[in-house]
Amino acid sequence: MTMEKIEIIGMVAAVLTTGSFVPQVYKTVIEKSTKDISLTMYTAMFIGVTLWFVYGVLIHSISMMLANGITALLLLIMIGLKLKYK
Amino acid sequence: MTMEKIEIIGMVAAVLTTGSFVPQVYKTVIEKSTKDISLTMYTAMFIGVTLWFVYGVLIHSISMMLANGITALLLLIMIGLKLKYK
Numbered sequence: 001m002t003m004e005k006i007e008i009i010g011m012v013a014a015v016l017t018t019g020s021f022v023p024q025v026y027k028t029v030i031e032k033s034t035k036d037i038s039l040t041m042y043t044a045m046f047i048g049v050t051l052w053f054v055y056g057v058l059i060h061s062i063s064m065m066l067a068n069g070i071t072a073l074l075l076l077i078m079i080g081l082k083l084k085y086k
Numbered sequence: 087m088t089m090e091k092i093e094i095i096g097m098v099a100a101v102l103t104t105g106s107f108v109p110q111v112y113k114t115v116i117e118k119s120t121k122d123i124s125l126t127m128y129t130a131m132f133i134g135v136t137l138w139f140v141y142g143v144l145i146h147s148i149s150m151m152l153a154n155g156i157t158a159l160l161l162l163i164m165i166g167l168k169l170k171y172k
Contacts, residue, residue, distance in 0.1 A: 001144060010141045016134025023126035036122040040109035048102025055096045058087060 014067040021074035025081070034082045042082060046075040100153040107160035111167070120168045128168060132161040 056064025142150025
């Protein structure tokens with residue numbers, strides 16, 4: 001498989017993993033309930049994704065910076081919602 | 087920064103992002119409630135992480151295969167729990 005085709009798989013993967021938090025944020029904003037959501041999960045993931053962002057900066061990968069930067073923002077919104085509607 | 091130090095950041099990031107699902111699975115198993123959890127989020131993320139796994143196979147990255155393989159398994163458990171306790 002060519003490097004271009006492999007990178008397309010990586011890009012689709014990035015859009016899906018980053019974008020997956022959008023329906024969760026939407027659901028939480030509408031329903032104003034976070035009882036079943038683990039704050040530990042979102043906190044650990046936020047720190048992890050921030051480190052992936054730093055990794056992306058260090059290896060000069062624009063796609064890693066972009067995907068992890070947006071994910072970190074969505075996770076921060078979820079942490080805010082969890083603390084607001086706990 | 088040396089490549090070794092950068093890879094350590096990547097490894098800590100991988101442990102945190104993959105491991106973050108463990109407290110969520112634990113919480114859901116104990117509380118048997120998934121009302122506030124978005125099935126769309128977990129489905130999109132499962133497909134995305136599976137593609138990251140395929141990407142890891144194609145670029146021969148053991149750490150990507152390992153991290154995304156374990157994450158896919160934890161997401162599959164969450165999808166099963168969501169369908170069981172909806």
